[in-house]
Structure formats: C-alpha cells, structure tokens
Amino acid sequence: xxxxxxxxxxxxxxxxxxxxxxxxxxxxxxxxxxxxxxxxxxxxxxxxxxxxxxxxxxxxxxxxxxxxxxxxxxxxxxxxxxxxxxxxxxxxxxxxxxxxxxxxxxxxxxxxxxxxxxxxxxxxxxxxxxxxxxxxxxxxxxxxxxxxxxxxxxxxxxxxxxxxxxxxxxxxxxxxxxxxxxxxxxxxxxxxxxxxxxxxxxxxxxxxxxxxxxxxxxxxxxxxxxxxxxxxxxxxxxxxxxxxxxxxxxxxxxxxxxxxxxxxxxxxxxxxxxxxxxxxxxxxxxxxxxxxxxxxxxxxxxxxxxxxxxxxxxxxxxxxxxxxxxxxxxxxxxxxxxxxxxxxxxxxxxxxxxxxxxxxxxxxxxxxxxxxxxxxxxxxxxxxxxxxxxxxxxxxxxxxxxxxxxxxxxxxxxxxxxxxxxxxxxxxxxxxxxxxxxxxxxxxxxxxxxxxxxxx
Numbered sequence: 394x395x396x397x398x399x400x401x402x403x404x405x406x407x408x409x410x411x412x413x414x415x416x417x418x419x420x421x422x423x424x425x426x427x428x429x430x431x432x433x434x435x436x437x438x439x440x441x442x443x444x445x446x447x448x449x450x451x452x453x454x455x456x457x458x459x460x461x462x463x464x465x466x467x468x469x470x471x472x473x474x475x476x477x478x479x480x481x482x483x484x485x486x487x488x489x490x491x492x493x494x495x496x497x498x499x500x501x502x503x504x505x506x507x508x509x510x511x512x513x514x515x516x517x518x519x520x521x522x523x524x525x526x527x528x529x530x531x532x533x534x535x536x537x538x539x540x541x542x543x544x545x546x547x548x549x550x551x552x553x554x555x556x557x558x559x560x561x562x563x564x565x566x567x568x569x570x571x572x573x574x575x576x577x578x579x580x581x582x583x584x585x586x587x588x589x590x591x592x593x594x595x596x597x598x599x600x601x602x603x604x605x606x607x608x609x610x611x612x613x614x615x616x617x618x619x620x621x622x623x624x625x626x627x628x629x630x631x632x633x634x635x636x637x638x639x640x641x642x643x644x645x646x647x648x649x650x651x652x653x654x655x656x657x658x659x660x661x662x663x664x665x666x667x668x669x670x671x672x673x674x675x676x677x678x679x680x681x682x683x684x685x686x687x688x689x690x691x692x693x694x695x696x697x698x699x700x701x702x703x704x705x706x707x708x709x710x711x712x713x714x715x716x717x718x719x720x721x722x723x724x725x726x727x728x729x730x731x732x733x734x735x736x737x738x739x740x741x742x743x744x745x746x747x748x749x750x751x752x753x754x755x756x757x758x759x760x761x762x763x764x765x766x767x768x769x770x771x772x773x774x775x776x777x778x779x780x781x782x783x784x785x786x787x788x789x790x791x792x793x794x795x796x797x798x799x800x801x802x803x804x805x806x807x808x809x810x811x812x813x814x815x816x817x818x819x820x821x822x823x824x825x826x827x828x829x830x831x832x833x834x835x836x837x838x839x840x841x842x843x844x845x846x847x848x849x
Contacts, residue, residue, distance in 0.1 A: 395420040395504075396471040397550060398478045399543035400487055401447045403435050407486040408592075408611070411435035412460060413449050415488075416539035417470050418547050420477075422554060422564070425547060429470055430540045432457035447537045460491045471501055479522045479546045481505035482615055486590060506549055513556045525549065576621060579637040585621075590614040591643055594653045597665075598638040606632060606665040607658050609650035613641050632665045645784040648792060648837045649802055655829050676711040677701025677828075680767055683728070686756045687749050688763035690715060691730035695828065702770035703835075704828045718769070722762040725749040772797050772835075778817055778847040779838070789844065791817050792834065799826040799834060814849055 397418045404410035412433045419427040432449070434457045444450050467488070478484040481503045492499035510520050517528055522545060526533055531548045535541025557564055576582065579600055590612045597606040597620070610616035617639060623629040644650040658666045677695045680702055682688055692711040695704060705711040715729045726732035726740050727750035740746035747754040772794060779792040783804050792802045803820035810816060824830075837843075 394422050394474060395477050396474040397543055397547050398476060398484050399539045399546060400484050401449055401537065401539050402487055403437060403439050403443055407490040411437055412487055412491060413439060413454055414539040416543035418543055419470060420547060429466060431463055434459045461495055464492065464495060475504055476501040477504045477506065477546065477550055479506045486612065489590065506546055506553060509553050513553055513560065522546065577634055577637050584639055588614040588617055588641060589643065592645060592647050592650050593641050593643040594650050595639065595641040597636045599635045600637045602638065604661050604663050605635060606663050607654055607661065609654040611647055643784045645788065646781040646790040648779065648781055649790050651833045651837065652802060652830060655833060656824055676705045676708050678703050678711055678714060685752060687728055688760050688767065689728040701828065702767065704832055718766045722766045723747065724763060724766060776849050778849065779843050780845045780847060781843045791820060793821045799824065799830050814847065
C-alpha cells in the first residue's frame, strides 16, 4: 500500500541538484514488507557543506550506481503504492526530476507526514523530523542518512495511521481524491492534475473570467496547490473561493517568470495583486552635478519627474548604500546627501574628506572617484543578452539589454545559433523598461548564475 521514502541530495533545488542516496521501505499499513537502500552516484561533485551534513563523500558514491541504473527498481517498488515522505514535496520533486531527465513521467499519489502530523498531532513545538521524533520518543539511527530518516518516518507514519483511525474510524489520509471542500464548485479539479512542477507564471480567473491574480513560481504545481489550500488569512481564503479557472505559462527560466509577472501585473492590474501594483521600491538614489562641477548624489522618494540610478525598498537601505559608497570611494558626505551643512562636511573637519565640499579638492580628481561609484548602478556591459534555460532541452531564453535598458525577452532554438546573433535578436518580444524591471534584472544577475552573457 505504501512506499515510505527518503533521499539525500547535493543541494536543495530539484532542477539543479542530484540525488546521492535513496531509501524505500514498503509498508502494508501494519509492518515493513520490503526495503531498498542505495547510494547513488550524482555524477557531480558533492559540496563540502553537504558532506558535513550527511557524511556522504565523493569517494563513497564513486562506485555507486547512477540513478538510471536503479530507476526501474524504483518504479517497480513504488508502483500502485502511495508515496510517503516527511516533507514529501522535496523527495518527490527530486525523484520526478531524475525520471524526467530520462524521458519518463513519474507520478504517484503522495502523503506528507509533516502535514499529516500537524493535522493529527497538533500542538507540538516543531514538526521537523528530528524534533517531532524526539518529542514522540522515536529514535533516529542515522540522522541525515536516507535509511535512518526513512525508518524514522516509518515509525512516525505508523503512529499517524493509528491516530487517524482512532479519530476518524477509517484511514482518511489514504483517500486519493483532493480536498475540494473549500474550493469553488465551478472549478474543474481535473485541471490540477495537469499543472506541471516547472517554472512559470500562473493566472487565476473568477466566474466572469476576469483575471484576479498573477503569480510566478519555480514549481507551478506546488505554488498553485498552496493557494488552493491556504487558510491563513481572510484575503487568501476570499481569493481561493473565487477561483473558477486556472491558466499558466511555462518560462523555463526563473528570470523570465519574474519579468513576466512584474510586467503583466502592471498591465492587467488584478484585484488581488494590489501590493505588487504598488511597487515596494519607493526610495531611490539620484545623481546630479552641482554649480561647481562636482558629481553629487542624494537619496529621496521615487517620483515621476526624475529617473533614479537605483531604487530601494526603504529609506534606510538607500542611505546605507550611499554610506558604503562614501567609504569605498572616499566621497564627500555633503555631496552624497549624508551631511547637511553650509560649509565643509564633518569628515573634512577631522581630516578624512579631501575637501570637495568646500572647493579644496580639484573637480576632476573628485569626479573620477564619483564616476566609479556611479558605475555600480549601471550594467558593466551596455548592450548584451542574458542567455538562460529554455522550456525544453533544445531551447534557450534570452533577455535583451540595449544601452543599459531592458527591451524585451524571447526564446530561440539552439539549432538556430548557426545563424549567429541574428537568431537571438529576431526572437525578442519588445517590452517596456521600468524601475522594478531594472531591479529584478540586477538582483537576479547578482544572486544567480545564468548560462552566459553575450555582448553585441
């Protein structure tokens, strides 16, 4: 009836990382009936911090089977069984992704013992596997190893099955039909089975087919299911009750999803996206040239009359950025809006500032440093494409930047690259630039690794 599963991996993203160990215990509702435990060669390096957590080294997996070598065994063991795991979406998403890379669609009904524990065993301080097992006096022999964690999940699941039967007179947790009691009766629940667990943008409609919400996610299925089961706020429940149709668009790239979400919220103004429509970046840093020719900076609230160098979510963040520039480039506090005075700034009085605030430092010398500071707000390249993942193996996404401004995005086939950059230029769908888009792109390039940057 059940396949109780735990995996260890090289990291937290099913799209980017790989499995290093898997344990499966078959269970008939009373006892374990079979088991399978194996290290897995991830065909990539295991990061040092992961080895510290799990104890699994590169040497240990060097001679272990690759996933494709045990894939058939996993299919056979879990076929016609309910997939059970603690934080099941994590384990399930990794296994589905491994099968997807082999061209196989792996699909099982799921029970998450985290969610089930919260429902049947309320009131505990934490429902992480380590903490809930400690509170229930369940020992874990081999924490952060697949077999140890899977066996602990088995014992926890047995407690939950017993509790479920005591409370409900049946094993209600094994019912395959989704919980639809709180959903709008006009919503066709069969559509939920078709939602992919891939990156994209999703759209919710009411019974008048009006667009009421736009969102993005690295995992569309997981995020949409979260919306449909959200009972945390009155607003979330109000929106859930109104949803009668769901649509989505795969993007392949998280960056494209972020850009589409931002621009389409501004274009469509859905009623439940009010927060996103009112941008949270209300403070900006501006530059100017004073009457003496010195380049100056200031921070202030964003308005429609001036274009800021960059935008920030708070006054303190904008001010902190200027303070950092003053320190790095030896800028004047007065000329960065941090010290309001008619005369020299405080740092000049104590010998730190070189005197631009009172005309003692030559304009050209000061402006060399100020220009370098200003360069932190512009792209290193002015005309370039950001190339990233596409919606399938043969496709790539492209974001186009011209003179430092976003001009649009699109998709092209890797088979068309024989035509040079013209294939990428031709695929671009033109879009408008704005402050939020600029920040999205800058933050994404700062925090994420893209496939490549192509200058033109």
